[in-house]
Amino acid sequence: MSASPEFVSHVRDLLSPLGPLTDGKFFGGHAMKYEGKQFAMVMGNILYFRVNEATRSEYEKRGSTSFSYSTKRGVVQVRTYYSAPEELFENTELLLSWAKKAIKVAATA
Structure with a gap:
């Protein structure tokens, strides 16, 4: 499922306090990068x-x-990316905290 442009824009706004992020389309999704490292992606309306x-x-x-x-051949599980829990969207500070953890993971991958 393609990334929803409206949802991508919403996520971009929520994550803007992290500083300069780059993002772009890939394979129907949308990659979010910090200092060149992909730490998040949007597919459909899922972060x-x-x-x-x-x-x-x-x-x-x-x-x-x-x-x-x-x-x-079946379903492929990409166990390096997990959906952000819904409650994060109700608490921007918590969302940013989880995003920072994902940035650290991406930086060490």
């Missing part, structure tokens, strides 16, 4: 943050799922 072994469990505890897509 996904970059995770690693240390941060993945926090997403899973909140019911988040990994990004996935279908191929002729």
Whole structure:
């Protein structure tokens, strides 16, 4: 599913306090980068943050799922990106905190 331009704009506004972000389209989605490192992506109306072994469990505890897509051979799970929990959109400070963690993960990947 393609990234919704309206949702991408909304996410861009929410993440603007992080400083200079770059973003752009890719494979129907939209990548969000900090200092050249992709830390988030938008597919449809879903924001996904970059995770690693240390941060993945926090997403899973909140019911988040990994990004996935279908191929002729089945569903592919991309376990390096998990959906941002809905409650983050109700608390900008919390959203920014999670985004900063995703930035750190991306920087060390």
